[in-house]
Amino acid sequence: MSKSIVITGASSGIGRATAEHFIAQGWTVGALARRADALAELAGEKVIALPADVTDPDAVEAAFDDFVGKAGRIDALFNNAGMFGVAAPIDEVPVETWLQVVNVNLTGMFLCARQAFKHMRAQGGGRIINNGSISAHVPRDGSICYTSTKHAVTGLTRTLSLDGRALNIACGQIDIGNAETDMVRATNARRVSEGLTADPVMDVQNVAEAVMYMAELPLNANVQFMTVMATQMPYIGRG
Template structure:
């Protein structure tokens, strides 16, 4: 992927949720290096400032994506600082408990739903409203390859990520007349803290019952994929983009 052909000619603005760590943090830094204005959203101001590293084109806006008013304030702050937003990277999410459905506590399910689904919808709604008023824009939803195939004992995460697939398709369809494009990016096995949440560092549980230390790939490579999608002109739709560590158990998982 050539970044040169997709780099913005003038500063453009992206809102990134879940920007305090992981793929959100790394994507923010990649785009700041490319000359974007980057609005950093997340629950912890300190982590967002650590991501921004004092960059003049970064705006830190502590945000609870599960609160629609908080998300509306995020987009208002972005518009006040930069005029308009061009792209949303709808990235905030948690893995939740590693559990089969009979082991899943209702409160745990509510928490995963609140962040992964309600949070994604709140951010998409705010972006969609903003883009309709500004001639279009792009929404990139972080789906995860669990939006396609599940891991063992991942019911909460997998169900919510399948919901992201439906959200992306609806956004692309309903946004067509407004030049609003939607992409689902499914990322598998980046070298990040999320792998620790399901035990992949000591060996991820496989359908066969054994554990396997799975291949990983650098966060920066996934971030460059997000940056590529963000830079594609609105005349082009990228409906789905899958990027995984080479050789990970995905095609024919397990």
């Protein structure tokens, strides 16, 4: 029987690339995102489309129940859905934007981890992989919403690791720096428009393969934190 994974934010970017990689490797993939039309583009008989908003508790619960009902179990969750918000200092950030980013990046991850944890406890174990960011360690300017939530994701990861230890539920975090996605392209376009140099990027496939490495470990081994990033981007001593 093939292994199974739910990937949130699977309609684009890192989530889409990771879903395609896991599908190619024979996993049963629950592709969760708001856009049902984009999910329909993911080809494969082992793809289970889960159109849902990660900020809606009832929709998230229904999606995970649907997946487990069809796949039989959930071996892993890639808790990936997220958004940046606006690039601005705090006094220029609308409160509505702050609330939206917190709701997606933190509450959405909590809701998905909560459902995965419930099913994994019932089946005797599993693995949760949270998408952090290098912003979970070192922020860049104008990222108050995104950086604050990614710091909180690290707390979520650490606590899930402790709470899951006795239940055979492993939890790790992948911190990604500048995978070439639409979001990073937009950031680079903004930098260029402001007369700045575009940040170096890496192929998003590198991220998909890193998530696969974490997911395929036996449950008695765990990558607690992994950083995968474009080699030439500022991070150590970032300015």
